[in-house]
Amino acid sequence: MTDYPVNMGVKPEVKAFFDEATNTISYVVKDPESRACAVIDSVMDIDMAAGRITYAHADAMIAHVMDHGLTLEWIIETHVHADHLSAAPYIQQKLGGKIGIGEKILVVQDTFGKIFNEGTEFQRDGSQFDALFKDGDTYKVGQMNCLAIHTPGHTPACMVHVMGDAAFVGDTLFMPDGGSARADFPGGDAGELYDSIQRVLRLPDDMRLFMCHDYGPNGRDIQWETTVGAERAHNIHVGGGKTREDFVKFRTERDAQLAMPRLILPSLQVNMRAGELPRDSAGNPMLKLPVNRL
Numbered sequence: 022m023t024d025y026p027v028n029m030g031v032k033p034e035v036k037a038f039f040d041e042a043t044n045t046i047s048y049v050v051k052d053p054e055s056r057a058c059a060v061i062d063s064v065m066d067i068d069m070a071a072g073r074i075t076y077a078h079a080d081a082m083i084a085h086v087m088d089h090g091l092t093l094e095w096i097i098e099t100h101v102h103a104d105h106l107s108a109a110p111y112i113q114q115k116l117g118g119k120i121g122i123g124e125k126i127l128v129v130q131d132t133f134g135k136i137f138n139e140g141t142e143f144q145r146d147g148s149q150f151d152a153l154f155k156d157g158d159t160y161k162v163g164q165m166n167c168l169a170i171h172t173p174g175h176t177p178a179c180m181v182h183v184m185g186d187a188a189f190v191g192d193t194l195f196m197p198d199g200g201s202a203r204a205d206f207p208g209g210d211a212g213e214l215y216d217s218i219q220r221v222l223r224l225p226d227d228m229r230l231f232m233c234h235d236y237g238p239n240g241r242d243i244q245w246e247t248t249v250g251a252e253r254a255h256n257i258h259v260g261g262g263k264t265r266e267d268f269v270k271f272r273t274e275r276d277a278q279l280a281m282p283r284l285i286l287p288s289l290q291v292n293m294r295a296g297e298l299p300r301d302s303a304g305n306p307m308l309k310l311p312v313n314r315l
């Protein structure tokens with residue numbers, strides 16, 4: 022039984038774009054009944070040593086949309102990513118579409134607004150985005166009904182987006198042999214993550230699940246697609262009926278040993294602004310490096 026109305030009869034075409042630099046998978050999702058599409062979790066390239074921003078990954082997605090004559094309606098962020106920078110504004114400038122994220126972005130903006138000592142010009146009201154989704158909100162990509170499910174735990178603003186028989190899980194889950202994402206960032210909570218994962222696992226067994234990340238555990242090739250049934254049966258952190266108590270203990274101990282993601286500092290500053298680079302008083306793009314704050 023699911024908490025939400027879903028239509029497994031609608032089967033969107035899903036094109037994946039894997040980013041080797043950050044192990045992120047971005048998607049173009051096409052409505053089967055029209056030319057409409059959505060982009061999920063795009064990536065902007067950064068060379069940290071040089072402070073250089075480029076767009077090879079985003080350009081490949083843009084070329085796909087244009088080559089297939091698609092109309093981009095939505096640019097979805099499943100959450101404020103800490104390991105890669107979003108290319109949402111760059112893609113929007115080229116193709117249009119609305120940028121959407123979970124309404125709890127306000128919590129994330131408040132938390133990291135303090136850590137990065139942002140001034141009053143940084144609005145903490147989510148106004149950098151075109152749409153803020155609440156749990157259970159629906160929207161359309163062409164004729165296809167889409168649904169946003171609030172799945173906090175990894176971060177407060179995480180959402181899973183269901184489009185027909187496909188769900189884009191962000192960092193709520195990894196592939197069954199990858200388990201789950203960390204829950205120790207500011208605002209994260211392992212117990213909440215367990216509860217959120219249970220909501221995803223109540224979706225129909227044969228719903229397709231698309232990951233935001235894969236690291237090829239134990240040397241296997243990179244993969245990004247599985248099903249609810251496979252996760253429920255085999256996920257190494259939550260599958261096979263593992264309890265909330267077991268998960269919280271395991272996740273908390275594991276997280277205490279993890280280093281910060283390589284790109285967390287630039288990622289948060291950009292992604293909490295919907296993918297826009299912060300600017301200095303002269304209007305030039307400029308990133309900060311807060312010392313001993315994370």
Ligand SMILES: [Fe+2]
Pocket residue numbers: 100101102103104175192202
């Ligand atoms: Fe993440």
